[in-house]
Amino acid sequence: MRVGLFVTCVNDTLFPETGKAVVTLLRRLGCEVDFPMAQTCCGQMHVNTGYRDEGVRLARGFLDVFAGYQAVVVPSGSCASMIREQYPKLAAGMGASRPGAFASAHGGRSPFARAVAEVTPRVYDLAEFLVDVLDRTDVGAYFPHRVTYHPTCHSLRGLRAGDRPLRLLRAVRGLELVPLAAADECCGFGGTFAVKNAAVSAAMCADKVANVLNTGAEVLCAADNSCLMHIGGTLARQRAGVRVMHLAEILAQTEDAR
Amino acid sequence: MSGTWLGMPAFPRNAEAALGNSRLRANLRKATHTIRARRAAGVDEMPGWAKLRARGAAVKDAALRDLDKHLLRAEEAVTTAGGRVHWAADAAEANTIVTELVKATGHREVVKVKSMATQEIGLNEALAAEGITAYETDLAELIVQLGDDLPSHILVPAIHRGRAEIREIFRDRMAAWGRPAPDGLGDDPRALAEAARLHLRERFLASKVAVSGANFLVAETGTLVVLESEGNGRMCLTLPETLISVVGIEKIVPTWQDLAVFLELLPRSSTGERMNPYTSMWTGAAEGQEFHLVLLDNGRTGVLADEIGRQALRCIRCSACLNVCPVYERAGGHAYGSVYPGPIGAILTPQLRGTATPLDASLPYASSLCGACYDVCPVAIDIPEVLVHLRARVPHPPAERAGLAAAGWLLDRPGRLRAAQRLAGRLRGLVPRRRLPGPGAAWTDTRDVPPVPAESFRDWWRRTGGEDR
Amino acid sequence: MTGRGSRERILARIRAATAGLPPVPDAAGPPPAPRERTEAEIVRTAELFAARVRDYRATVHLVAPGGVPAAVAGALAGRGARRVVRPGGLPVEWPAGDGVEFLADEPPLTAAELDAADGVLTGCAAAVAETGTIVLDAGAGQGRRALTLLPDYHLCVVRAGQIVPGVPEVLGRLDPARPLTWISGPSATSDIELDRVEGVHGPRTLEVIVELPAV
Numbered sequence: 001m002r003v004g005l006f007v008t009c010v011n012d013t014l015f016p017e018t019g020k021a022v023v024t025l026l027r028r029l030g031c032e033v034d035f036p037m038a039q040t041c042c043g044q045m046h047v048n049t050g051y052r053d054e055g056v057r058l059a060r061g062f063l064d065v066f067a068g069y070q071a072v073v074v075p076s077g078s079c080a081s082m083i084r085e086q087y088p089k090l091a092a093g094m095g096a097s098r099p100g101a102f103a104s105a106h107g108g109r110s111p112f113a114r115a116v117a118e119v120t121p122r123v124y125d126l127a128e129f130l131v132d133v134l135d136r137t138d139v140g141a142y143f144p145h146r147v148t149y150h151p152t153c154h155s156l157r158g159l160r161a162g163d164r165p166l167r168l169l170r171a172v173r174g175l176e177l178v179p180l181a182a183a184d185e186c187c188g189f190g191g192t193f194a195v196k197n198a199a200v201s202a203a204m205c206a207d208k209v210a211n212v213l214n215t216g217a218e219v220l221c222a223a224d225n226s227c228l229m230h231i232g233g234t235l236a237r238q239r240a241g242v243r244v245m246h247l248a249e250i251l252a253q254t255e256d257a258r
Numbered sequence: 259m260s261g262t263w264l265g266m267p268a269f270p271r272n273a274e275a276a277l278g279n280s281r282l283r284a285n286l287r288k289a290t291h292t293i294r295a296r297r298a299a300g301v302d303e304m305p306g307w308a309k310l311r312a313r314g315a316a317v318k319d320a321a322l323r324d325l326d327k328h329l330l331r332a333e334e335a336v337t338t339a340g341g342r343v344h345w346a347a348d349a350a351e352a353n354t355i356v357t358e359l360v361k362a363t364g365h366r367e368v369v370k371v372k373s374m375a376t377q378e379i380g381l382n383e384a385l386a387a388e389g390i391t392a393y394e395t396d397l398a399e400l401i402v403q404l405g406d407d408l409p410s411h412i413l414v415p416a417i418h419r420g421r422a423e424i425r426e427i428f429r430d431r432m433a434a435w436g437r438p439a440p441d442g443l444g445d446d447p448r449a450l451a452e453a454a455r456l457h458l459r460e461r462f463l464a465s466k467v468a469v470s471g472a473n474f475l476v477a478e479t480g481t482l483v484v485l486e487s488e489g490n491g492r493m494c495l496t497l498p499e500t501l502i503s504v505v506g507i508e509k510i511v512p513t514w515q516d517l518a519v520f521l522e523l524l525p526r527s528s529t530g531e532r533m534n535p536y537t538s539m540w541t542g543a544a545e546g547q548e549f550h551l552v553l554l555d556n557g558r559t560g561v562l563a564d565e566i567g568r569q570a571l572r573c574i575r576c577s578a579c580l581n582v583c584p585v586y587e588r589a590g591g592h593a594y595g596s597v598y599p600g601p602i603g604a605i606l607t608p609q610l611r612g613t614a615t616p617l618d619a620s621l622p623y624a625s626s627l628c629g630a631c632y633d634v635c636p637v638a639i640d641i642p643e644v645l646v647h648l649r650a651r652v653p654h655p656p657a658e659r660a661g662l663a664a665a666g667w668l669l670d671r672p673g674r675l676r677a678a679q680r681l682a683g684r685l686r687g688l689v690p691r692r693r694l695p696g697p698g699a700a701w702t703d704t705r706d707v708p709p710v711p712a713e714s715f716r717d718w719w720r721r722t723g724g725e726d727r
Numbered sequence: 728m729t730g731r732g733s734r735e736r737i738l739a740r741i742r743a744a745t746a747g748l749p750p751v752p753d754a755a756g757p758p759p760a761p762r763e764r765t766e767a768e769i770v771r772t773a774e775l776f777a778a779r780v781r782d783y784r785a786t787v788h789l790v791a792p793g794g795v796p797a798a799v800a801g802a803l804a805g806r807g808a809r810r811v812v813r814p815g816g817l818p819v820e821w822p823a824g825d826g827v828e829f830l831a832d833e834p835p836l837t838a839a840e841l842d843a844a845d846g847v848l849t850g851c852a853a854a855v856a857e858t859g860t861i862v863l864d865a866g867a868g869q870g871r872r873a874l875t876l877l878p879d880y881h882l883c884v885v886r887a888g889q890i891v892p893g894v895p896e897v898l899g900r901l902d903p904a905r906p907l908t909w910i911s912g913p914s915a916t917s918d919i920e921l922d923r924v925e926g927v928h929g930p931r932t933l934e935v936i937v938e939l940p941a942v
Contacts, residue, residue: 007715009669013679014708016715023724035719041669046662048627050649054666061670089643093566157629186584190626192658195700197623199274202704203588204626233705237692285920292921320751326741339904345734397927398918414918421919447919451927458928463838463877479903489876489914489929496872497838507737514903515758518895525858529917532779533858536929537909538872544906545871555733559740568744 001133002032004069006062006123008079009041015225021252022075022126028254029134038065044082047090049192056112059087063115071133072123075248077155077224080125085158087116125155126248127164127223137167142255144174147245148217150208150231152224153186165223165247172250178215182207189230205234213240223247263408266595268620273589282418286590289417293581296530297634304526314523315638317516318572321477321508322562328477328510329553335480339542341549346504348556353384355552356469356502360390363500365466371484371491372396373471374412374575375504375554377597378610381469392469393435393461395490397454404431410591410599412577413528418590421445428453436461458490468494472505473574474520475551478513481541482551485524485534495538500548507553508562508571520574523636527576557610566647570605572637577602579631579641585624594621601631605644613652622648657697672716679714686710758899766940772856773887773937779859783912784925785933791941795884796823798936799848802882803827806934808845812836812878814870821884822848832870841873846880847930852907853900854890859912861885861935862897864905872906881930883910886938 003026007019019035026033042062047055062083066072074080091113109117130136149169155161169177188194188204195201208231212220220235222228225246232244266272276282301307321328333343346352356376360368368385370376370392382392382403394403401416402409405427409415416424425445432439437457443449470491474483482503484491495501511517525534543549562568580586580600591599595617596607604621613619622645625631631641654662668674682689689710694702701707713721764772777787790798800823803811813822813829822829830836830844841847850868851861861883863869875881891897901907914929925931 009675012675012715013682014710016711016713016718019715020718020724033724035716035724037716037720038672040672040675046666048646048649049658049662050622050646050652050654051659051662051666052650054662057666058669086646093647153626153628153630157633184630186626186628186630188584188626190628193623193626195697197270197273197585197626198700198703199270199277200585200588201626203277204584205704229708230705233701233707236706237704289921293917316751323745323748323751325745326738329738329741345731345737347733347736351733395928396918397916401918414921416918417921424919447922447924450919451916451924455927459842462928463842476903481903487914488916488918488927490927492872492876492908493928496876507741515895515898518758518898521894531911532782533855533860533909533911535783535910535912535915537907539903539907539909541904541906545865553737555737555740559737559744562741563744 001030002034002070004066004072005033005035006039006042006066006072006074006079007035008074008076010226011075014229015246018075018225018246018248021246021248022073025139025248025252026073029130029136029139031134034069036065042079042082044079044086045191047082047086052090056090059090060112060115063112063119066119066123067115069122071129072119073126073129074123075126075223075246076226077125077152077159077161078226080123081154081158083123084120087120091116125159125161125223127155127161127168128159130168130251131164138171139168139251141172141251141253142174143172143250143253145219146176146178146217147219147221147250148178148180148212148215149183150180150187150212150220150222150227151183152222152227155223156184161223168247168251169221173255175250178217180215181211187227187231189227191226194230201230202234205230209234209238209240212242217242219250220244221247221250263595266617268616269589269593269595269624270620272593272595273585273624276590276593277588281420282590283588285418285420286587289414290581290587293530297527297578297581298530300526300530300532304522310519310522311636311638314519314636315572317511317519318637321510321512322568322571325507325510325562328512329507331477332475332480332510335478336542336551339480341480341542341551344550344552346552346554346556349379352379352504352552352554352556353381356381356504357385357388357390359500359502359550360385360467361388363467367391367393367465368467368469369393369395369461369465369494369498370399371468371470371486371494372399373469373504374597375471375506376469377409379504379554379556381504395458395462395494396486397451397488400454400458401427404428404435408592409597411580412575412598412600418592421447421450424450432457462493462497465494465498467500468498468502470494470501470503472503472509473524474511474517475505475509476514476517477510479541481514481539483517484538486537487529487535489536492536492538495540498547500550502550502552504552504554506558507555508558524574524576527578527634527636561609564609567605567609567644569639570602570609570644572639573602573606574637576636578634578636582630582634584628584630585626589624594624601625601641602639605641605648608648608652619652622652661697676714676716679717682710683712683714686712759895761899769887769890769940772890772892773939776854776856776859776885776890777935777937779856780912780935783859783933785912785935787935787937789937789939791939795936795938796820799882799884800824802934802936803846806846806880806932808880810845812841812844812847812874814849814868814874816867817848817850818868832874838873838877841877844878846882847874847878848882848884849875850884851889853897854885855894855897856890857893861910862901863908863910864901866905872908875908875910876929879930880932880934882934882936884936884938887940
């Protein structure tokens with residue numbers, strides 16, 4: 001299967017190891033991975049901060065770049081959710097019919113809406129792609145550490161990723177998965193929320209960090225590096241001794257590689 | 259007589275102040291977690307909740323779609339049943355109508371059933387200005403009124419108060435409003451509830467005029483519906499000679515049978531109960547009472563005109579979104595500067611009041627967009643969607659606008675992004691990990707900055723074709 | 728009185744805001760069709776009702792046909808109620824109990840008299856099993872609303888045939904033109920630290936007698 005990798009601007013710029021891990025993992029599982037160089041950003045930060053026009057411009061770029069792929073894999077729950085859940089709403093706001101009963105007065109479908117309808121159903125978060133498309137939970141990984149998992153809001157409530165990431169982690173040899181209390185609660189990142197409402201954001205993260213430390217885990221795992229940058233930055237500030245790792249980086253590790 | 263929302267600073271500052279109050283945080287945390295668990299149990303028990311929720315949303319949408327017809331139908335039904343219907347375009351008009359109606363009775367005191375609409379329009383203050391005293395009778399509203407305080411939650415307005423504070427308020431303030439607190443009053447909730455019962459008992463028996471809101475107004479029958487727990491609502495709705503109900507126009511449901519959906523959705527979402535202890539329904543002048551219905555717009559028709567924002571009018575004021583919101587739990591209700599706090603307040607207040615003040619403009623940002631509110635909303639209001647929609651409408655600070663414009667310019671062309679990544683890679687040693695300058699300081703106050711890699715993913719791919727690990 | 732101009736203005740704003748929107752289909756659907764129930768179904772529904780009312784910390788007695796007067800006498804004796812309000816239209820045999828004085832609401836009792844009574848005995852219009860709810864409609868055997876509000880103790884007799892499974896079914900049995908009071912347990916509050924306290928302004932004690940059908 002030929003897969004388009006949308007690495008996301010944050011991973012591209014700050015967390016290249018996550019992108020490399022996705023490539024390693026998908027190739028190991030027999031996928032042909034392509035990284036279209038024209039990609040940049042899904043537009044989430046702009047749209048969610050209130051700069052819709054700029055965000056839509058970036059969204060158009062994404063749709064152009066990934067129009068031809070059988071599957072697009074995104075190693076970020078929130079970017080995947082932006083594309084799959086929010087693009088259709090943006091399209092609706094631009095004149096397409098709104099889902100739900102209380103519909104828009106304006107019918108019709110714009111070129112943007114058509115592109116959204118065509119591309120977004122084939123966009124997957126990494127865990128979804130592995131479990132639903134490749135039908136794999138055991139990806140042959142080996143990671144002999146005590147790990148806890150934070151599901152992140154947009155995977156959990158946006159994409160409805162459910163227990164897919166946990167099933168993947170449980171199948172990793174050597175890995176001890178310890179449950180995280182109040183896992184479904186937001187860590188407080190929220191994009192620009194982290195700086196616009198820094199005090200509340202930090203208070204939310206303090207509770208998340210306390211729950212992480214209570215697990216006694218060596219590694220906090222999530223499928224979104226933005227949340228991990230926030231939680232990990234707080235852990236680092238506290239010199240807590242807990243590492244943060246993207247799901248892809250754990251799943252990419254094998255016994256041979258050790 | 260009570261505090262005011264006017265002139266409050268923007269949400270982040272209010273929230274930061276609240277975060278410094280450890281007693282407030284403990285009260286809020288305990289209360290929201292308790293009620294959250296109760297709601298989850300109540301909803302889990304109910305088979306077909308998702309379907310019921312979808313029907314709740316659809317009934318409200320149908321009601322809003324033909325709101326004019328439903329209102330006229332309700333007006334006719336109420337009038338036929340001996341009630342009088344008044345229309346108020348805004349808060350001032352509603353307050354004038356109610357004040358005149360009370361004056362016409364010759365009485366100077368009214369008892370009140372807990373009502374969001376009358377708080378929204380500042381009715382108590384308007385009545386006081388005309389020499390009329392309004393007595394709140396819901397226990398939490400009583401606590402707020404006696405404490406010269408502001409409500410901080412839709413369902414439990416005194417959620418920010420603990421039992422010890424409530425005892426103090428009762429001991430210090432009850433005498434000024436009527437029967438004093440019993441001697442030696444303790445802080446056991448049972449004793450405090452008993453003190454409220456005694457304080458209000460004679461007031462109820464002597465009351466001649468009551469003011470209420472309503473949870474629902476049935477268009478086809480003209481029936482008003484009030485859900486409550488304590489019986490203060492029944493006292494106010496039943497005993498006085500004159501009843502005045504102030505009801506937002508969005509409270510309408512088309513048919514009698516539509517009530518079934520909401521009587522199943524609301525109690526479980528609100529308190530987690532299968533059913534609240536008391537629900538009163540009446541049509542027109544019941545049992546010889548004089549009845550007035552004041553239909554309130556006060557910005558609602560403006561909300562109705564907004565294609566995305568109008569879903570906020572489905573709200574049935576259950577407060578489930580407050581109870582699950584991590585921001586509300588930490589900031590508390592007062593930070594929202596409105597009788598409608600929490601996620602629903604963050605989308606309702608800026609739509610009803612506009613975004614001219616720093617506070618109102620900051621409300622759409624009072625959320626991490628975690629989506630917990632949408633999940634629990636019994637009428638499926640996509641609160642994150644409306645928040646994002648409103649963020650596009652509010653004025654943006656110049657520095658932020660410049661920053662996002664620059665980011666947009668970079669991200670618009672892959673070549674620009676690559677150049678910026680390379681520059682950052684070369685300067686990576688200069689990026690402070692623990693103290694960023696300017697707006698970045700808000701990040702590094704509590705968080706380290708991740709190290710900037712020497713090579714971006716795209717440069718690695720370009721160099722290796724993705725082959726080298 | 729103000730408000731005439733506003734009526735037209737509000738209606739015009741609504742019409743402008745909703746102009747051109749497609750119709751929304753009727754979502755609630757028709758009420759569940761009433762159907763004949765077997766005796767066994769009626770008993771099962773009554774048992775669920777009793778369990779749900781008990782969950783609200785109210786006392787419930789299930790009695791055989793004709794067992795209401797004895798149960799009323801027993802409940803009033805247990806409560807120690809001596810002066811009990813009796814609405815008009817109550818089955819004549821229900822008010823029972825040695826030494827109990829039943830107060831008729833003719834002429835209407837004053838609020839103070841109701842407040843001073845030890846309790847009130849009523850029937851009901853309908854009841855809901857799923858939610859443990861009793862509905863009063865101020866009809867025969869129930870009286871005006873104040874009767875079940877001011878006395879601190881409410882003893883309510885429910886006939887099993889009056890209990891429907893859920894909320895959708897009960898609406899079809901009620902007349903919206905009548906003042907309705909839905910009662911689910913005694914009055915309660917959770918306003919102080921979310922601790923539930925039974926008994927605030929309404930009757931602090933609710934006791935229910937369910938008369939089962941003959942089997």
